[in-house]
Amino acid sequence: xxxxxxxxxxxxxxxxxxxxxxxxxxxxxxxxxxxxxxxxxxxxxxxxxxxxxxxxxxxxxxxxxxxxxxxxxxxxxxxxxxxxxxxxxxxxxxxxxxxxxxxxxxxxxxxxxxxxxxxxxxxxxxxxxxxxxxxxxxxxxxxxxxxxxxxxxxxxxxxxxxxxxxxxxxxxxxxxxxxxxxxxxxxxxxxxxxxxxxxxxxxxxxxxxxxxxxxxxxxxxxxxxxxxxxxxxxxxxxxxxxxxxxxxxxxxxxxxxxxxxxxxxxxxxxxxxxxxxxxxxxxxxxxxxxxxxxxxxxxxxxxxxxxxxxxxxxxxxxxxxxxxxxxxxxxxxxxxxxxxxxxxxxxxxxxxxxxxxxxxxxxxxxxxxxxxxxxxxxxxxxxxxxxxxxxxxxxxxxxxxxxxxxxxxxxxxxxxxxxxxxxxxxxxxxxxxxxxxxxxxxxxxxxxxxxxxxxxxxxxxxxxxxxxxxxxxxxxxxxxxxxxxxxxxxxxxxxxxxxxxxxxxxxxxxxxxxxxxxxxxxxxxxxxxxxxxxxxxxxxxxxxxxxxxxxxxxxxxxxxxxxxxxxxxxxxxxxxxxxxxxxxxxxxxxxxxxxxxxxxxxxxxxxxxxxxxxxxxxxxxxxxxxxx
Numbered sequence: 001x002x003x004x005x006x007x008x009x010x011x012x013x014x015x016x017x018x019x020x021x022x023x024x025x026x027x028x029x030x031x032x033x034x035x036x037x038x039x040x041x042x043x044x045x046x047x048x049x050x051x052x053x054x055x056x057x058x059x060x061x062x063x064x065x066x067x068x069x070x071x072x073x074x075x076x077x078x079x080x081x082x083x084x085x086x087x088x089x090x091x092x093x094x095x096x097x098x099x100x101x102x103x104x105x106x107x108x109x110x111x112x113x114x115x116x117x118x119x120x121x122x123x124x125x126x127x128x129x130x131x132x133x134x135x136x137x138x139x140x141x142x143x144x145x146x147x148x149x150x151x152x153x154x155x156x157x158x159x160x161x162x163x164x165x166x167x168x169x170x171x172x173x174x175x176x177x178x179x180x181x182x183x184x185x186x187x188x189x190x191x192x193x194x195x196x197x198x199x200x201x202x203x204x205x206x207x208x209x210x211x212x213x214x215x216x217x218x219x220x221x222x223x224x225x226x227x228x229x230x231x232x233x234x235x236x237x238x239x240x241x242x243x244x245x246x247x248x249x250x251x252x253x254x255x256x257x258x259x260x261x262x263x264x265x266x267x268x269x270x271x272x273x274x275x276x277x278x279x280x281x282x283x284x285x286x287x288x289x290x291x292x293x294x295x296x297x298x299x300x301x302x303x304x305x306x307x308x309x310x311x312x313x314x315x316x317x318x319x320x321x322x323x324x325x326x327x328x329x330x331x332x333x334x335x336x337x338x339x340x341x342x343x344x345x346x347x348x349x350x351x352x353x354x355x356x357x358x359x360x361x362x363x364x365x366x367x368x369x370x371x372x373x374x375x376x377x378x379x380x381x382x383x384x385x386x387x388x389x390x391x392x393x394x395x396x397x398x399x400x401x402x403x404x405x406x407x408x409x410x411x412x413x414x415x416x417x418x419x420x421x422x423x424x425x426x427x428x429x430x431x432x433x434x435x436x437x438x439x440x441x442x443x444x445x446x447x448x449x450x451x452x453x454x455x456x457x458x459x460x461x462x463x464x465x466x467x468x469x470x471x472x473x474x475x476x477x478x479x480x481x482x483x484x485x486x487x488x489x490x491x492x493x494x495x496x497x498x499x500x501x502x503x504x505x506x507x508x509x510x511x512x513x514x515x516x517x518x519x520x521x522x523x524x525x526x527x528x529x530x531x532x533x534x535x536x537x538x539x540x541x542x543x544x545x546x547x548x549x550x551x552x553x554x555x556x557x558x559x560x561x562x563x564x565x566x567x568x569x570x571x572x573x574x575x576x577x578x579x580x581x582x583x584x585x586x587x588x589x590x591x592x593x594x595x596x597x598x599x600x601x602x603x604x605x606x607x608x609x610x611x612x613x614x615x616x617x618x619x620x621x622x623x624x625x626x627x628x
Contacts, residue, residue: 176213197324205289207433216465234263319352357396364388382413469499503531569598
């Protein structure tokens with residue numbers, strides 16, 4: 001126990017008292033204050049503080065200034081007329097108030113429930129294990145004081161064990177990070193596309209570091225515009241660190257601020273400000289990514305870790321801004337106008353710089369999206385997308401987005417399974433932390449009948465993108481395929497919590513209920529389905545299972561009338577389930593000709609079981625180049 005003026009510092013319980021009240025002080029600020037108090041009267045250099053409190057960890061010395069400022073606020077100290085902490089410019093800090101030794105028995109008794117909550121909740125670091133001070137011996141204390149001292153010692157020991165267990169659980173996660181969308185502080189607040197784009201580029205840079213868990217854009221950006229407590233952000237996203245910042249763009253000048261924070265105790269690991277011309281923003285992105293990996297102790301990532309290196313990206317400021325605007329609209333969803341706008345910005349970027357590889361990859365993705373939602377013909381859209389992806393790869397063989405775009409075309413339209421495997425593995429080598437690559441690999445594995453591998457890959461993708469509802473939906477579907485219905489239901493419930501409007505959610509849940517023999521409940525689920533063809537397909541199946549054949553036929557006829565050009569596989573699925581084998585194969589042949597994206601599920605879909613003994617079944621698989 002150390003006392004100075006009306007303050008008492010209790011290192012064992014990591015608390016600071018002002019009279020009989022506990023003072024609010026952050027954990028790391030307490031550590032700095034404790035070290036200064038324990039070395040009162042002596043000049044302590046910043047290097048000594050950093051080495052003593054954060055050994056073997058890179059910490060920006062500027063962070064100390066923040067904690068000294070926090071301590072002064074708590075103590076009511078003034079830097080110009082210090083009573084407690086004296087600052088010697090460029091030399092260090094000295095605690096100048098008289099310090100005396102005291103006893104923990106002098107402190108008020110801490111309520112056990114409150115102390116326990118703080119220790120477990122990690123808002124306040126747990127005290128180091130140890131007994132009360134040697135000066136607090138039973139021979140010098142009354143019985144009540146002895147009991148207080150014993151209680152504090154027991155609590156300290158309990159918290160030390162709890163913290164050890166917590167650290168053991170979280171040690172594997174100390175190199176995990178989420179990059180929150182940078183705030184747009186531009187004068188007109190009209191540069192959101194630029195601040196979002198910068199955040200996404202930093203995410204992509206960090207995803208290249210092997211062993212570093214980087215949360216994907218779609219999950220991290222769900223905190224956009226929300227002033228959430230960073231501990232809540234960390235718990236929700238499953239990360240130990242958060243990078244946040246701001247962008248102020250005015251003309252051709254950009255100011256970027258960034259800071260990296262540990263979510264468990266709010267300690268700022270690193271921060272910096274970058275003033276750049278717009279044509280030098282790539283260098284700033286690379287600098288931020290390198291600084292972050294250094295601050296995260298990248299040595300912990302293993303001997304074979306990949307450092308962030310200066311990127312090969314270069315283009316004109318105008319082309320780069322067009323590219324960022326394209327990314328902004330592409331990320332907004334599958335709205336027809338957004339997709340067309342994204343494509344137009346990709347075209348604009350290419351017109352300004354025909355050698356800018358990311359713009360070609362962006363165009364490839366936009367064309368695929370337009371083809372999938374039938375805004376352009378499939379053959380035309382996917383052919384152009386393949387060409388654009390190959391162009392991106394030719395311009396920059398180290399661009400993961402190019403291989404990802406190509407692999408997606410090879411799965412969805414080309415049915416080139418070997419080529420897709422090569423493309424996605426290359427993308428994974430370039431960006432090992434990409435959730436999108438993992439999800440595409442999972443889709444490919446399921447297509448080839450490797451469902452258990454697909455499940456494992458979707459789980460990895462969810463770890464990187466935990467708030468993306470369709471990943472949980474896809475995982476639920478894979479679990480349904482192998483009969484793990486309870487796990488499948490849990491995954492679907494999580495998907496529903498994240499996005500209640502997801503199409504195929506209720507259809508998948510209904511199929512699970514079919515498998516459990518609960519046909520009436522299955523129909524109820526099908527009727528809740530939000531997707532048009534999904535609902536008609538589900539009702540056709542459910543009505544038939546309940547013996548309501550006329551209603552099943554009516555729903556099927558409506559499905560054929562409205563979706564015969566994009567749902568041939570689902571039509572075949574209904575016929576197969578109803579035992580109408582010839583009609584099922586007729587529609588499967590049509591699905592194959594139309595390159596229906598559902599057709600590769602023929603190998604794993606439970607509703608197609610009745611067809612697998614038919615000699616036409618292996619012939620279809622051969623035509624699709626799938627293993628028989």
